[in-house]
Amino acid sequence: MRRAIALGSSAAALLLVLAACSTVGGGSTPSGNGASGSASCGSEDQQAAITEAVAGRTLKVGFTPPILSEFYTQVEKAAFNRMYELEECFGIKWEWSRQGALNDAHSGVEAVGIVENFISNDFDAVFVSSAAPHATMQEIYKAGSEAGVDFYQFNSTEELENPSQADDPTAGLYTISNIGYDDRWQSGYIAGQYLAGVLQGEGQIIQILGPSGSDWTKLRQQGFEAAISEYPGMTIVGSADGGYVRDKGLTAAQDLLTKFPDIAAIYGENEDMALGASQAIDLAGLKHWDGTEGIVTIGADGLISGMESIRQGKLTATVDVNSVDMGRTMIDTLFEHEILGMTVAQFIRIPTVVVDQTNVDWAEAKIAASQAGPGKY
Amino acid sequence: MASKPQSVGQVMRNAWERLLVDPTLGVISLLLIFALIAAFALPVFFGGNNIYNLVGASITVMILSIGMTVVLISGGIDLSVGAVMALCAGVAATVIKMGAPLIVAFIAAIIVGIAAGLLNGLFITRVGLPDFIATLAMMGFASGLLYIATQGVPIIGYMTGEYYMIGGLQPLFGPVTFPILVAIVLALVVGWVLARTRLGAHFFAAGSNAVAARQSGVPVRWVKTQAYVLSGTCAAIAGIILAGRNNNVPADLGTGYEIQAISAAIIGGASLMGGRGRVLGAVLGALTLALAINIINLAGVPSSYQKIVIGVILILAVIANYLSELARGATVRRKAKRLSSIAA
Numbered sequence: 046m047r048r049a050i051a052l053g054s055s056a057a058a059l060l061l062v063l064a065a066c067s068t069v070g071g072g073s074t075p076s077g078n079g080a081s082g083s084a085s086c087g088s089e090d091q092q093a094a095i096t097e098a099v100a101g102r103t104l105k106v107g108f109t110p111p112i113l114s115e116f117y118t119q120v121e122k123a124a125f126n127r128m129y130e131l132e133e134c135f136g137i138k139w140e141w142s143r144q145g146a147l148n149d150a151h152s153g154v155e156a157v158g159i160v161e162n163f164i165s166n167d168f169d170a171v172f173v174s175s176a177a178p179h180a181t182m183q184e185i186y187k188a189g190s191e192a193g194v195d196f197y198q199f200n201s202t203e204e205l206e207n208p209s210q211a212d213d214p215t216a217g218l219y220t221i222s223n224i225g226y227d228d229r230w231q232s233g234y235i236a237g238q239y240l241a242g243v244l245q246g247e248g249q250i251i252q253i254l255g256p257s258g259s260d261w262t263k264l265r266q267q268g269f270e271a272a273i274s275e276y277p278g279m280t281i282v283g284s285a286d287g288g289y290v291r292d293k294g295l296t297a298a299q300d301l302l303t304k305f306p307d308i309a310a311i312y313g314e315n316e317d318m319a320l321g322a323s324q325a326i327d328l329a330g331l332k333h334w335d336g337t338e339g340i341v342t343i344g345a346d347g348l349i350s351g352m353e354s355i356r357q358g359k360l361t362a363t364v365d366v367n368s369v370d371m372g373r374t375m376i377d378t379l380f381e382h383e384i385l386g387m388t389v390a391q392f393i394r395i396p397t398v399v400v401d402q403t404n405v406d407w408a409e410a411k412i413a414a415s416q417a418g419p420g421k422y
Numbered sequence: 423m424a425s426k427p428q429s430v431g432q433v434m435r436n437a438w439e440r441l442l443v444d445p446t447l448g449v450i451s452l453l454l455i456f457a458l459i460a461a462f463a464l465p466v467f468f469g470g471n472n473i474y475n476l477v478g479a480s481i482t483v484m485i486l487s488i489g490m491t492v493v494l495i496s497g498g499i500d501l502s503v504g505a506v507m508a509l510c511a512g513v514a515a516t517v518i519k520m521g522a523p524l525i526v527a528f529i530a531a532i533i534v535g536i537a538a539g540l541l542n543g544l545f546i547t548r549v550g551l552p553d554f555i556a557t558l559a560m561m562g563f564a565s566g567l568l569y570i571a572t573q574g575v576p577i578i579g580y581m582t583g584e585y586y587m588i589g590g591l592q593p594l595f596g597p598v599t600f601p602i603l604v605a606i607v608l609a610l611v612v613g614w615v616l617a618r619t620r621l622g623a624h625f626f627a628a629g630s631n632a633v634a635a636r637q638s639g640v641p642v643r644w645v646k647t648q649a650y651v652l653s654g655t656c657a658a659i660a661g662i663i664l665a666g667r668n669n670n671v672p673a674d675l676g677t678g679y680e681i682q683a684i685s686a687a688i689i690g691g692a693s694l695m696g697g698r699g700r701v702l703g704a705v706l707g708a709l710t711l712a713l714a715i716n717i718i719n720l721a722g723v724p725s726s727y728q729k730i731v732i733g734v735i736l737i738l739a740v741i742a743n744y745l746s747e748l749a750r751g752a753t754v755r756r757k758a759k760r761l762s763s764i765a766a
Contacts, residue, residue, distance in 0.1 A: 113574025113673055145574065257726035285718075286725030290675075292482075292668050296712075299475040300719035304466045317672075324669065328591060329471060350578045350670060 086134035096135045099384055103138035106379065107163035107171035109156055110200075113145040115348050116368055117174070119412060120200070123372025125420030131380055141422040142168070157181060164189040170221075170379055172197050176259065179206045186219035195383065198223045199375050200366075202260035203392070216391050221382055224375050224393045228264035229271070231397040232345050232364050233314075236265075237272025239362055239399045240279070240310045243334070243341050247278040248309025251301040253287035253294050253318040265314050265345065282308065287318035294321025295328075302329050310341040316351040316363050319344025323359045334361045347400065349416065352409040355402060362401035365408050369415045370395040446703040448742025449690045452735060453706055456713050464720050472716070474597050478590050480712035481601040482507075482660045482667070486679060487686035487704040488605075488612050489656030494687055495616070496649040497629035497696030498546065498553040501680050502560035503657045506538040508676030509564040510661030512571060515671045518580040524588070532658040538564060539654020543647030557650075561680065569673045576672040580665075589666020601663045605705070608659065612652070613701040625649060629696030685732065686711055689739040691746070710735060 086092045108124075110117035121143065128139050144162070146155035156175035163171045164185070171194060175182055179202075186196040196219065203216075203223045210216040226232065240250065250273065255262040273279050283301045287294035294313060302308070302325055311326075313319025323333070323342050332339035335358065344351060347365025354360035374395055381387040400408040428436070460467040486503045493500045510531040517527035538560055545556040586592045590599035616622035624645040627635035636642045660679075665671050688694065689710055690703025714731050717723075 113569055115575045115672070118573060118575045254725070257724060283722055284725075286728065290672070291670060292664065295667070296475070296479040296715070297719055299471075299479070300716055303469065303472040303475065304464075304720050317670075320669070324591060328475075350576065 092134060095385075099135045099137045101136055101138065102384065103140055104379070104383060105140040105167070105169045106142070107160075107168045108141065108143045109159050109163070109171065109173045109175065110143075110145045111156060111174050111176050113143075115350060116346050117145065117200075119348070119368035119416065120372040120375075122418065122420065123369040123415045124376050125372075125422050126415060126418035127373040127376035127420070128422060129418070129420035131376065137380070137384065139422055157185060160185050160189070164192055164194050168194055170195040170197060170383055172199050172375055172379075174198065174200045176261075179203070179260075183217075183219050190219050196220045197375060197379060198225070199371060200225045202228060202264055204229065205260050205264055210391055214391075218391060220391070222378050222389045222391060222393055224371060224378055224395065226366055226371075226395055226397050227268075228261055229268035231394070232366060233265035233268025233270075234272045235268075235397065235399055236312060236343050236345060236362075236364050237269045239343060239364075239401075240312065240341060241272065241276045243361070244279065244309050246276040249280050249282045249305060249307065250310045250312055251298070251305055251308050252281060252284040253297050253301075253311065253313045253322050254284055255289045255314050255318075256286060259289075262314060269312060287313065287321060289315050289318060291317045291321040291324075294318030295324050296321075298322035298325035299328065302326070302331070306331070308340065310343070313342065313344040316344035316346035316348050316360075319360055319363065320351065320354055323354065327359075333358050343399075347408065347412065349409065349412050352400070352405055352412070355400060355405045358402070362399050364397055365400045366397045367395050369411055372415075446691050446700050446706060447746050448739045449703050449706040449710055451742060452689070452738060453710050453713065456710065456717065460713070460717050460720070464717065466720060467717075471597075472720075476712050476716050477602060477709070478599060478667075479716070480708045481590065481605050482664050483679065483682045483686050483711060484605050484705055484708035485608060485656050485660040485663070486683035487690065487708050488608055488701055489653035490683040491687045491690065491692045491699045491701060491704040492612065492616070492625060493649045493653045494684075494692040494694065495629045495697065495699045496625045496646050497632060498646055498649060499557065499684065499694065500542065500650060500653045501554065501557040502538065502542060502564060503653060503660075503683050504676030504679030504681075505561040505564035505568075506535055506654055506657040506676070507661040507664065507679060508671070508673075509538070509568050510535045510658040511665035511668075511671045511675055512568045512577055512661075514662050515577040515580040515665050516571070518582070518585070519577070524582065524584055528662050531662050532655060535654040535656075535658025535661070536651055537654070538657070539651040540647065542654065543650035546650070547643035547646050565673075565676065568671075568675075572671070572673045574673050576670040578670045581669055585666045587666075589663060589668070591667060601667070604659060604663065608656070609701050609705050616701060621645070621648065626697055629698075631697070682708075682711060685736055688743075689735060691739075691743055693743070707739070710739075 108121060131137050132139065144159040154177065157177050160171060160173055173182065173196060189196060198220050201223060203218060204227055207216045207218055254266065273281060282305050285297035285301050287297045294317060298311060298321060311319065311322045313322050319342055326333055326340055326342065334341040341361045343362045344360060345364035345366060347363060347368060351360060351363050355363065374393060378389050378393060382389050398408065466472065486507065490500055490503060513534050514527045514531040517530045518524065542557050542560050545551045546553050587594065588600050590601040593599050594603065616625065624640045627640050628642045628645045632642050664675065668675065686707035687699060687704045690700065690707030692699030692703065711732065714735055715728060718728055718731060
């Protein structure tokens with residue numbers, strides 16, 4: 046009984062430690078993104094109790110992004126830093142395996158095979174972000190859960206199909222938790238609101254979207270259109286498929302700029318397509334937004350490579366969907382559930398922010414510090 | 423001996439027969455139909471920089487499809503062009519980041535492309551692997567190598583002022599960009615090789631009937647290897663240009679390009695059975711694909727229709743090629759009949 050109380054109070058203490066680590070604009074330990082590796086481990090008693098709960102255990106964890114890209118590398122690196130901190134504090138060991146789809150990021154077929162491999166290789170837990178159909182993945186999670194594997198989705202689109210958690214505690218999902226942001230209101234909507242603010246509610250917009258049928262596209266589009274519909278003076282005049290890549294984003298933007306040379310803004314559903322659109326503006330001899338005139342270009346992701354373009358004025362803004370906090374929160378949630386036995390929230394939403402020239406310094410510094418962190422697995 | 427002057431009707435008939443048997447008839451027809459539809463339905467089609475943009479967007483696939491056409495003519499298929507292109511783009515970008523001059527980076531990329539093509543050729547002709555399997559393996563190898571080298575993080579920070587020009591983001595003179603110039607030179611050289619040299623004739627012979635070609639003294643294995651080396655070289659050139667156009671080299675840069683290159687070559691009149699194809703057809707095929715996407719974007723058609731349209735274009739092109747084959751057969755039979763009647 047005393048042991049249970051000690052562990053319970055230690056768990057509560059850990060929560061406080063974890064909460065303290067989530068600082069505004071940092072999502073980090075007091076030392077800042079864990080870059081220096083000197084994490085706060087709480088009091089000596091807390092550290093000893095949690096270390097006892099960990100008991101030197103090794104967690105075998107799978108990581109399945111839909112594709113190996115700059116964004117998911119940032120997420121993984123942030124996760125590594127948090128894993129390193131927890132290892133330093135509490136002696137937990139990690140066995141980490143990353144398997145990302147190489148060829149079919151948009152259908153998710155490869156991801157299904159990867160997750161099935163993780164299940165058959167007795168992993169303790171698997172992080173998944175996949176474009177595979179919701180129902181397919183839930184069936185795999187169900188089967189995996191029965192085999193003793195816990196699933197955590199990250200950067201996913203579960204808000205598209207799940208029922209209300211108020212009516213169903215698990216929200217019809219076979220996951221332990223879903224860590225991410227709401228694509229509608231924390232990405233598409235705030236991008237639309239930003240454009241409306243800069244353009245004072247007036248102007249024509251063209252959109253460069255991801256592949257049709259993509260759940261991310263559907264959700265972000267829903268939010269973006271909701272924001273624009275609040276401003277009668279703003280109109281979305283054209284859309285084209287940029288395939289989530291820069292070259293296609295460039296071609297799509299060139300085509301649309303031919304038809305609509307007088308547009309006020311370009312919304313790129315992700316950052317790479319927005320950067321392609323930015324090149325199209327240069328090639329067409331048009332002007333980038335300089336604070337008073339020109340074309341406003343906004344993307345979404347929050348990549349180190351995009352921050353430089355914001356500084357140069359080639360990209361007006363981007364929705365930073367917070368790869369750093371996402372990676373760290375994934376590991377905290379995993380630790381709380383797998384080691385401390387806590388019931389974690391089915392939906393954990395991390396903060397997102399629109400980054401432009403006014404706040405690019407701290408946004409970039411946060412990612413850069415995470416990238417320079419000591420975690421490596 | 424002076425040839426007998428032909429009547430106007432005879433000249434017209436000969437021209438018509440030549441057109442009917444031309445492997446590029448299908449793609450020329452498609453391109454004309456599309457351009458006409460676009461010109462009438464979309465006033466903006468000929469406006470602004472649209473044609474210039476359209477050509478710029480087609481260059482990468484165009485260069486890949488030139489190499490692919492030679493491989494198809496020689497009876498093979500190269501599924502690795504997209505991955506090799508991406509790997510070469512990565513090599514060029516990395517070497518530039520290491521501080522080397524552009525020319526060194528480009529030579530390094532081209533050496534990698536040639537090596538990939540040579541390996542493809544050797545695995546097929548010396549080890550005896552089927553073309554499909556050998557190039558599929560190379561696709562995985564090249565793609566995996568780039569993923570390992572980049573850890574999934576796009577290569578950035580290699581762009582220089584000159585590279586913007588090489589990528590076509592700044593024109594050389596007037597509306598002419600460096601990639602357009604490269605594509606024209608490449609098309610002329612490869613077209614000349616195919617039409618005017620012994621090697622070109624060997625490509626066709628190896629693809630039409632490898633056994634007969636071998637018996638006639640054609641070094642079929644070496645000829646096929648050269649076709650793959652050419653394809654690898656084209657992939658390297660396309661990679662160098664795309665790295666300049668794209669401003670970054672993500673690990674998945676080449677995904678899907680092999681299908682586009684094969685599609686462009688097939689639309690341009692090349693046959694999967696070998697022995698047939700033209701560089702001009704590949705160039706027009708790449709333009710047709712870019713034109714279809716351009717029209718879809720300008721017309722505001724949902725992007726989900728893109729794949730359907732490209733599928734329809736492929737089918738129409740194959741049908742046109744089939745009809746052209748029938749016409750060629752009929753023409754050959756007619757000529758043979760005419761000759762036999764003269765002889766009689």
